[in-house]
Amino acid sequence: MTLPDLKAPALKKPQLIVDLEKATRNVSRIFDKFQRHGVAFRPHFKTHQCAAIGELFREMGVRSITVSSLDMATYFAGHGWDDITLAVPVNLGQVEEIDQLAQRIRLNVLVDSLETASALNDGLTVACPVWIKVDVGYGRVGIKWNDEARLLELAKLIESSALLEFCGLLTHSGHTYECRGREEVQVLFEEGRTRMLHLEETLQAHGTSARISMGDTPSASLAEAFDGVDEMRPGNFVFYDVVQSQIGSCSAEDIAVAIACPVIGKYEADLKVVVYGGSVHFSKDSVIIDGERVFGQLALPASDGWKPVPLTDARIVSCCQEVSKIHVSREVFDQIGLGQTVYILPAHSCLAAEIYPRYRTTDGQVLERFRLFT
Amino acid sequence: MTLPDLKAPALKKPQLIVDLEKATRNVSRIFDKFQRHGVAFRPHFKTHQCAAIGELFREMGVRSITVSSLDMATYFAGHGWDDITLAVPVNLGQVEEIDQLAQRIRLNVLVDSLETASALNDGLTVACPVWIKVDVGYGRVGIKWNDEARLLELAKLIESSALLEFCGLLTHSGHTYECRGREEVQVLFEEGRTRMLHLEETLQAHGTSARISMGDTPSASLAEAFDGVDEMRPGNFVFYDVVQSQIGSCSAEDIAVAIACPVIGKYEADLKVVVYGGSVHFSKDSVIIDGERVFGQLALPASDGWKPVPLTDARIVSCCQEVSKIHVSREVFDQIGLGQTVYILPAHSCLAAEIYPRYRTTDGQVLERFRLFT
Numbered sequence: 217m218t219l220p221d222l223k224a225p226a227l228k229k230p231q232l233i234v235d236l237e238k239a240t241r242n243v244s245r246i247f248d249k250f251q252r253h254g255v256a257f258r259p260h261f262k263t264h265q266c267a268a269i270g271e272l273f274r275e276m277g278v279r280s281i282t283v284s285s286l287d288m289a290t291y292f293a294g295h296g297w298d299d300i301t302l303a304v305p306v307n308l309g310q311v312e313e314i315d316q317l318a319q320r321i322r323l324n325v326l327v328d329s330l331e332t333a334s335a336l337n338d339g340l341t342v343a344c345p346v347w348i349k350v351d352v353g354y355g356r357v358g359i360k361w362n363d364e365a366r367l368l369e370l371a372k373l374i375e376s377s378a379l380l381e382f383c384g385l386l387t388h389s390g391h392t393y394e395c396r397g398r399e400e401v402q403v404l405f406e407e408g409r410t411r412m413l414h415l416e417e418t419l420q421a422h423g424t425s426a427r428i429s430m431g432d433t434p435s436a437s438l439a440e441a442f443d444g445v446d447e448m449r450p451g452n453f454v455f456y457d458v459v460q461s462q463i464g465s466c467s468a469e470d471i472a473v474a475i476a477c478p479v480i481g482k483y484e485a486d487l488k489v490v491v492y493g494g495s496v497h498f499s500k501d502s503v504i505i506d507g508e509r510v511f512g513q514l515a516l517p518a519s520d521g522w523k524p525v526p527l528t529d530a531r532i533v534s535c536c537q538e539v540s541k542i543h544v545s546r547e548v549f550d551q552i553g554l555g556q557t558v559y560i561l562p563a564h565s566c567l568a569a570e571i572y573p574r575y576r577t578t579d580g581q582v583l584e585r586f587r588l589f590t
Numbered sequence: 591m592t593l594p595d596l597k598a599p600a601l602k603k604p605q606l607i608v609d610l611e612k613a614t615r616n617v618s619r620i621f622d623k624f625q626r627h628g629v630a631f632r633p634h635f636k637t638h639q640c641a642a643i644g645e646l647f648r649e650m651g652v653r654s655i656t657v658s659s660l661d662m663a664t665y666f667a668g669h670g671w672d673d674i675t676l677a678v679p680v681n682l683g684q685v686e687e688i689d690q691l692a693q694r695i696r697l698n699v700l701v702d703s704l705e706t707a708s709a710l711n712d713g714l715t716v717a718c719p720v721w722i723k724v725d726v727g728y729g730r731v732g733i734k735w736n737d738e739a740r741l742l743e744l745a746k747l748i749e750s751s752a753l754l755e756f757c758g759l760l761t762h763s764g765h766t767y768e769c770r771g772r773e774e775v776q777v778l779f780e781e782g783r784t785r786m787l788h789l790e791e792t793l794q795a796h797g798t799s800a801r802i803s804m805g806d807t808p809s810a811s812l813a814e815a816f817d818g819v820d821e822m823r824p825g826n827f828v829f830y831d832v833v834q835s836q837i838g839s840c841s842a843e844d845i846a847v848a849i850a851c852p853v854i855g856k857y858e859a860d861l862k863v864v865v866y867g868g869s870v871h872f873s874k875d876s877v878i879i880d881g882e883r884v885f886g887q888l889a890l891p892a893s894d895g896w897k898p899v900p901l902t903d904a905r906i907v908s909c910c911q912e913v914s915k916i917h918v919s920r921e922v923f924d925q926i927g928l929g930q931t932v933y934i935l936p937a938h939s940c941l942a943a944e945i946y947p948r949y950r951t952t953d954g955q956v957l958e959r960f961r962l963f964t
Binding site: 226227228229262284285286287304305306307308309310313328329331332335355356357360363390478480481482485486490492495496499500501534536537538539541554555564566567570571572573588589590 | 600601602603636658659660661678679680681682683684687702703705706709729730731734737764852854855856859860864866869870873874875908910911912913915928929938940941944945946947962963964
């Protein structure tokens with residue numbers, strides 16, 4: 217293994233860097249795939265949450281998007297997006313705000329209970345497109361895939377409501393994150409797709425047409441059978457991360473975001489390197505690799521950004537509030553100097569990116585992004 | 591178990607709330623304990639990071655504090671604190687900034703290598719108090735407790751440096767977080783204390799006097815033998831959290847911070863409740879309880895704030911970006927309504943608090959705090 221020379225001066229503090237070339241490549245790959253399959257593409261913007269990165273998608277022809285909060289929807293509405301799905305079941309405390317935004321754009325919302333659907337209908341003053349959230353096996357939110365009675369009851373209520381426009385069935389197969397390798401993801405996605413199609417047929421038998429919306433980056437990256445699926449809503453693929461590379465959705469080289477950190481400690485007896493950079497800089501999320509909890513992947517500076525170090529040569533084994541500990545091979549240890557900059561590819565890029573009010577890019581730009589708490 | 595009536599209207603979005611009465615009680619308890627033991631108290635402010643909460647400490651007589659970043663030191667220096675320990679080893683990229691702040695206040699810094707100590711001495715223009723970071727078993731940073739040769743060499747270098755003022759030995763027994771119960775914590779703290787005293791004697795035999803600084807909330811809360819320890823630097827105890835209540839440092843009733851979240855889903859077949867509130871609202875940190883990964887503890891509204899629900903009746907078993915899933919007992923399920931506000935006591939309060947630019951308090955105040963990225 218040849219590693220690059222490390223001569224960059226020490227950073228003052230950790231900073232998240234985006235490689236726009238990699239991000240663009242990641243987006244193109246998925247965009248082209250869904251074009252080929254004739255599936256509508258409604259990318260989830262919860263990962264980048266950045267207007268400028270949204271433009272990468274728009275330039276390819278994307279016109280409809282997904283978000284994870286009403287504030288995020290409002291941010292993107294302010295940047296010219298007028299067809300947005302809020303992919304979290306409606307919070308009754310936000311019906312008035314939903315109504316306000318629904319007056320400006322096509323705001324698709326999710327319900328999975330009669331109570332919420334009724335309250336929404338009562339609180340709206342304009343028509344609003346509504347999807348029924350279905351749980352195909354992830355077990356988080358949604359009507360269970362085998363609870364047809366409840367689904368029919370809810371679909372009927374929505375169809376009879378004056379202001380709710382029934383669109384279809386929406387699910388997120390978040391349990392694909394537990395898969396390892398293409399085949400496991402394909403099996404799980406296929407199970408979910410079959411369950412969704414069955415529910416669609418059930419509704420059809422009762423005279424109701426429904427579209428089918430599915431999501432998640434592992435399925436978008438690795439599945440190939442999308443018959444009957446009307447739209448896909450992956451999000452993480454724009455940046456990818458170590459969790460995704462472990463699933464097999466991407467390679468470590470595809471990860472388009474890294475946190476630059478200065479090295480503040482080298483401990484030869486333990487072949488240990490400590491960086492200034494911890495859970496306040498890239499979150500506490502982690503992934504189990506070979507039975508060990510790992511908080512990211514080390515990468516070393518390269519002329520065009522960074523080069524991932526194989527996990528066999530470096531493991532981020534602990535992540536405290538401000539510092540992290542990395543066990544490295546002798547070869548890697550010898551190439552890292554105190555005060556030099558290294559990179560951490562995050563375990564979970566959505567949460568790492570969430571921390572930063574703006575991104576620096578490998579080509580020197582500064583991109584402002586949505587901020588949840590201002 | 592009698593649970594309070596839940597009638598609060600639905601929240602628009604999650605919000606962190608501080609119970610100042612509990613926080614003050616937590617601070618008093620530790621302050622009084624160290625007064626009794628004659629140990630100097632240098633609380634770590636990395637948990638609250640809030641000038642107004644800092645005043646609670648100042649009113650009791652605290653004059654010296656600990657922080658985890660230079661930016662945080664600068665923030666508190668701007669709020670009248672003039673004796674601050676930056677408890678992370680010096681980052682070579684910040685020597686110039688350290689020098690600037692050291693001109694204004696007594697800024698204690700940490701080193702654990704000859705290279706950093708030399709670079710620091712070369713880069714400073716004013717004298718600066720320096721502590722040697724010791725690793726008594728946690729295994730993160732610091733000179734190993736049994737590496738006397740290296741310690742003596744570093745102490746000698748510091749003593750011979752023109753601008754470095756050698757203060758003593760500092761450690762953080764972060765491995766107490768793996769303990770469960772008072773006895774385990776006491777054993778580990780005692781081991782660390784003995785190792786620190788031994789190193790102090792070694793230095794003394796070579797003509798160098800050293801003070802001993804130790805820290806960590808479990809030891810501060812549960813240890814009783816502090817002979818020879820000059821100062822203690824716990825931080826988390828101001829708020830405590832579920833990790834600390836599991837260790838035994840506090841009870842769930844002592845936890846002084848909670849995230850108010852609206853309920854957006856109820857699923858009777860699974861006795862499952864879903865709240866709007868996830869890792870972007872209280873971090874992805876977790877604690878293993880009875881072999882299960884748990885992301886916080888449910889609490890229900892009470893007249894004076896919230897009342898923790900026993901972990902046997904409610905488990906936050908998954909925490910996604912924006913929503914969390916809670917398995918509850920039948921009794922708790924029946925008392926929670928869709929749209930109502932519940933509280934999440936965070937697994938790790940430092941990381942939960944870090945997310946918010948300001949705290950709301952149970953008595954209606956709004957407290958601004960330090961923000962890492964602005």
